[in-house]
Amino acid sequence: MVLTQLLKAGPALSVADLAPQPSMPAVPVERRTPPDVYRRAIEAHRQAATPSRVDPGIAAAVERQTAAMRELSRRAFPEPDVVADDALAPIEHAHAQRRRQATVTEAAALRRARQERAAREAGTPTIGPPAALRTTA
Template sequence: MQRRTPPEGYRRAIEAHRQAAVPSRGDPGIAQAVERQNTAMRELSRRAFPEPPAVPDDAPAPIDQARVQRRHQAAMTEAAALRRARQERAGIAVPKAVALRTTA
């Protein structure tokens, strides 16, 4: 879809408005105070919320490490359950349940 160009009168009105607009006459002292305050706030924010240490690009992210650990634990639990089920089917005395790693 092609955009329509604004009418000539509209463009003239916008240009006249731009030329008539008075530039801001802000107090330089206030502008400097605002800039100092912004700088101070950035510094406080940087102290309160420091950047996390950089992780090399080839290293897994912490969330990925947690996922891998959970999958490994789940695989260990599944393997133990399968061994126990096979022992029970074979009629082998199964020792009392051994506590696996607990969560939380």
């Protein structure tokens, strides 16, 4: 209904006239301090309010369930035995093992490259059968 009235009003209206006007004043409103009676009533209400109504049976059941889940988790993911301070953590152990494997592979590749270069320079066929290649994941 308002829109039809605005449309009937004619082209004299601008877009600013159609935009909703803010309902809050631009100047911040200062709040007055509440009267003492109000503050005392609020304090009395807070003191008289009943504490949360937690059923003790439900709270006990939640505690039992939490304890059972922690026990299952402990059994599924046991803590490792006490490790010496200088011992490697499992991930560090895996990294060290990979580094050792890479070093061994690099040394074998260098040995073979030297043998093949020496054989080429001497004009002789490569010494021994080609080494078996390993695949990696």
